[in-house]
Amino acid sequence: MDSANLTARGVLAVAVTWVDNSGVTRVKAVPVGMLANAVAHGIGVSPTFDRFVFDDSVTGGPIGDLRLKPDVGKLAVLAAQPGWAWAPGVRYDQEGVVHPGDARGLLMRVVNQVAEQDLSARAAFEIEWCVSKGEGDEFVPACSGPAYGMTRLTELSGYLHDVLDALATQGIHVEQIHPEYAAGQYELSIAHQEPVTAADHLVLVRETIRAITLNHGLRATFAPKVVAGGVGNGCHVHLSVWRDSKNLMGGGDGTFGLTADGASFIGGILSRLPALLAIGAPSVGSYLRLVPSSWAGAFQSWGLENREAALRFITAGSPNVEVKCFDGAANPYLALAALLVAGSAGVTEGATLPEPVDVDPATLADSVPLPSHLGAAVEAFEAEPTLLAAFGTELVDAITTVRKSEISILGDLTPEEIVERSRWSY
Incomplete structure (x- = not known):
């Protein structure tokens, strides 16, 4: 679904989620107008999230950056949250390779x-x-x-x-x-x-x-x-x-x-x-x-x-x-x-x-x-x-x-x- 169709349906932003190693669903979101850019280039995400604990304590350092890319083939307009859509994401490294710590990427592999x-x-x-x-x-x-x-x-x-x-x-x-x-x-x-x-x-x-x-x-x-x-x-x-x-x-x-x-x-x-x-x-x-x-x-x-x-x-x-x-x-x-x-x-x-x-x-x-x-x-x-x-x-x-x-x-x-x-x- 492209940005124009989402806008026509009243969607203002897309929540892109991944699930961390503690089982908590984390999210980054982009306005609809930035969705194509997110698909092409990803959304910046720290690799530190691999080491978040259930209570949000952190066991890793802040160095580095990953790119979270939404799978728009799975995008859904959220019925319970007007103005929002959702898509699952996969995290990639700066060279475009699936991050070895990404759970969805692991399952795909x-x-x-x-x-x-x-x-x-x-x-x-x-x-x-x-x-x-x-x-x-x-x-x-x-x-x-x-x-x-x-x-x-x-x-x-x-x-x-x-x-x-x-x-x-x-x-x-x-x-x-x-x-x-x-x-x-x-x-x-x-x-x-x-x-x-x-x-x-x-x-x-x-x-x-x-x-x-x-x-x-x-x-x-x-x-x-x-x-x-x-x-x-x-x-x-x-x-x-x-x-x-x-x-x-x-x-x-x-x-x-x-x-x-x-x-x-x-x-x-x-x-x-x-x-x-x-x-x-x-x-x-x-x-x-x-x-x-x-x-x-x-x-x-x-x-x-x-x-x-x-x-x-x-x-x-x-x-x-x-x-x-x-x-x-x-x-x-x-x-x-x-x-x-x-x-x-x-x-x-x-x-x-x-x-x-x-x-x-x-x-x-x-x-x-x-x-x-x-x-x-x-x-x-x-x-x-x-x-x-x-x-x-x-x-x-x-x-x-x-x-x-x-x-x-x-x-x-x-x-x-x-x-x-x-x-x-x-």
């Missing part, structure tokens, strides 16, 4: 690498968030009905209507929306797409929900833990792997209809789950959510329609695997890149799957728990050569520095203090 194996993927997210009517930073649930109750939908039906209307106007296909378990919590599922678009849509959906919530005088949070001791916000990933237009997670003669490569793809992810948590459950607060017997997937296991397994296999419709242990603090571009790297490595290795689990893994003596704190996940990530090689030295260093900085900030605090410090960062 990984998708191309997976294609060299004659593989492609489809991905979708389930997005959970909590809505507050409290003053300032206080969290007060904006609805009071029972979990999954129609009462909750009725209480905020106008709000949810506006969320759905805005997303539809922006071209986002919503498959389901409902009240969730935690106080003031809702969940929305969007249709599967190729991986880069799936991550773009997650960013757009979250920022649309945030804007609609503010328009209703409320506040939304996607943080993995909103109330200490309560149920947190997951951000489950649904993923399937394809070859020659055929879904490799169905139509085979393996367990639950898996093909050999489909099983190996899941096996590659399952075997690397401890390391993957440093990307998909990337905050200290993530491990307040990732506890047994809470539908969070706290054990390194898989099973058919098992909501306690970290990997829930689904056969209804288009078969796929749901990664339940990831949450709302994750950078979606990093999360999908890491899953694709792990899964495609599993195909290369001919990885096999253990027996599926059909009970709560917490009831089994031989179940393997996933890391119970961020430090253990970071250690597993630093010891996983496949992920390290794919992400590259610069990005790995930035990610681990940010994780260790968060641990130093929050690691010795009580659950209540951790939640208070991080609730509104996401």
Whole structure:
């Protein structure tokens, strides 16, 4: 969409976003008249943002400059923010090469690498968030009905209507929306797409929900833990792997209809789950959510329609695997890149799957728990050569520095203090 068309639609400026290594969506914006210049030459952005922590503390220096270029092919006029449009961006160096620390650029590269194996993927997210009517930073649930109750939908039906209307106007296909378990919590599922678009849509959906919530005088949070001791916000990933237009997670003669490569793809992810948590459950607060017997997937296991397994296999419709242990603090571009790297490595290795689990893994003596704190996940990530090689030295260093900085900030605090410090960062 060119500047003249945007101006005709009342758009004055375009917000260009990227997601940093702490999972926070950052932005630079340009007036519509400068959009063509931004596409051609980029918007100046400091590489320091690679080392921003959730609380905006900075772990890197101010030297250097990157160029943030909007992907106008994904541009959307924002229904909830009159006069604004949005586009995801990729950061480039001064020579026009994709910055090695750019998460969206990494995902684009990984998708191309997976294609060299004659593989492609489809991905979708389930997005959970909590809505507050409290003053300032206080969290007060904006609805009071029972979990999954129609009462909750009725209480905020106008709000949810506006969320759905805005997303539809922006071209986002919503498959389901409902009240969730935690106080003031809702969940929305969007249709599967190729991986880069799936991550773009997650960013757009979250920022649309945030804007609609503010328009209703409320506040939304996607943080993995909103109330200490309560149920947190997951951000489950649904993923399937394809070859020659055929879904490799169905139509085979393996367990639950898996093909050999489909099983190996899941096996590659399952075997690397401890390391993957440093990307998909990337905050200290993530491990307040990732506890047994809470539908969070706290054990390194898989099973058919098992909501306690970290990997829930689904056969209804288009078969796929749901990664339940990831949450709302994750950078979606990093999360999908890491899953694709792990899964495609599993195909290369001919990885096999253990027996599926059909009970709560917490009831089994031989179940393997996933890391119970961020430090253990970071250690597993630093010891996983496949992920390290794919992400590259610069990005790995930035990610681990940010994780260790968060641990130093929050690691010795009580659950209540951790939640208070991080609730509104996401």
